[in-house]
Amino acid sequence: xxxxxxxxxxxxxxxxxxxxxxxxxxxxxxxxxxxxxxxxxxxxxxxxxxxxxxxxxxxxxxxxxxxxxxxxxxxxxxxxxxxxxxxxxxxxxxxxxxxxxxxxxxxxxxxxxxxxxxxxxxxxxxxxxxxxxxxxxxxxxxxxxxxxxxxxxxxxxxxxxxxxxxxxxxxxxxxxxxxxxxxxxxxxxxxxxxxxxxxxxxxxxxxxxxxxxxxxxxxxxxxxxxxxxxxxxxxx
Numbered sequence: 001x002x003x004x005x006x007x008x009x010x011x012x013x014x015x016x017x018x019x020x021x022x023x024x025x026x027x028x029x030x031x032x033x034x035x036x037x038x039x040x041x042x043x044x045x046x047x048x049x050x051x052x053x054x055x056x057x058x059x060x061x062x063x064x065x066x067x068x069x070x071x072x073x074x075x076x077x078x079x080x081x082x083x084x085x086x087x088x089x090x091x092x093x094x095x096x097x098x099x100x101x102x103x104x105x106x107x108x109x110x111x112x113x114x115x116x117x118x119x120x121x122x123x124x125x126x127x128x129x130x131x132x133x134x135x136x137x138x139x140x141x142x143x144x145x146x147x148x149x150x151x152x153x154x155x156x157x158x159x160x161x162x163x164x165x166x167x168x169x170x171x172x173x174x175x176x177x178x179x180x181x182x183x184x185x186x187x188x189x190x191x192x193x194x195x196x197x198x199x200x201x202x203x204x205x206x207x208x209x210x211x212x213x214x215x216x217x218x219x220x221x222x223x224x225x226x227x228x229x230x231x232x233x234x235x236x
Contacts, residue, residue, distance in 0.1 A: 101128040101139060103192035106233065114223065115236040117192050127232045129214060132190040133159040138212055142232060146215030149189070149201040150181065155212045156203040159186075172202055179208040189218065194236055196221055 106116040119142075122128045127142040133151070136159045150172060151159065166182035173179075181202035189196050200217055219225050219234075226233045 101130045103129065103194070103234075105192060108193070115194060117194055117234050118231050119191075119234070121230050121232075127227070129191050131214070132188070134187050136160070140212050140214035142219075143213040143215055144219065146213045148215045148217050149186065149199060150209060150213040150215065151184075151201055151203050152209040152212045153204055153206040156184070161203060166203055168205055170202060172204065172208075174204065174208050176208065179205055181205070181208075191234070194222075194234060 101119060101122060103117040103119055106118050107113045108115055119127060119129050129140045129142055131138050131140055133155065136155075138151070138155045138159065151161075156166075157163065161184055166184070168180040168182045170181050170183050171178055172181045181204050184201050184203055186199045186201050187197065189199055196218060199221075222234055222236055224235045226235075
């Protein structure tokens with residue numbers, strides 16, 4: 001039996017009419033309207049597919065085979081939609097492992113649990129973070145032993161600080177020993193959706209730091225941070 005265009009249009013019109021009628025109530029046939037809309041969409045999609053499959057095959061074997069293929073596809077889509085939150089968590093975990101330093105959002109403020117991001121441990125065994133400083137990408141080493149953010153000279157120049165305005169008056173400890181650094185203010189520092197404005201930082205002399213350090217004056221602005229075996233979780 002071929003499902004004709006009038007039948008499919010009738011399904012669409014019926015679903016729309018039910019949604020409009022129950023708009024204020026918020027539920028249709030015991031389901032939330034958005035859930036009913038998803039079910040109606042899948043039903044209409046199934047009707048369109050069935051119409052094409054039934055109408056284009058003459059032998060029973062070919063018909064059954066193609067119906068099974070489409071059934072598997074539809075079940076896969078429904079399963080993916082049902083478990084979309086869990087699949088998102090799995091994808092985030094995989095991304096964290098494959099791209100260390102890249103922030104992965106675990107939850108947002110809209111979820112009601114507050115913003116939480118995860119950063120995977122680097123292959124060298126350290127926690128590093130891809131951030132934006134004044135709109136410029138900067139790769140940080142997360143250092144809980146550093147009281148203040150420390151920018152390498154190269155990163156500071158890229159972020160818009162002028163060498164002429166820097167005054168190297170503050171002593172800092174580096175891997176190469178003691179050095180002098182210039183105090184500055186960062187207009188905006190962002191790690192994914194997590195951002196802070198007006199943070200103090202130190203700019204090292206050329207060659208004193210091989211990479212920038214994300215210190216405690218940033219970490220202490222968070223509601224919490226948790227270092228795990230393979231990741232660090234920052235919560236706002």
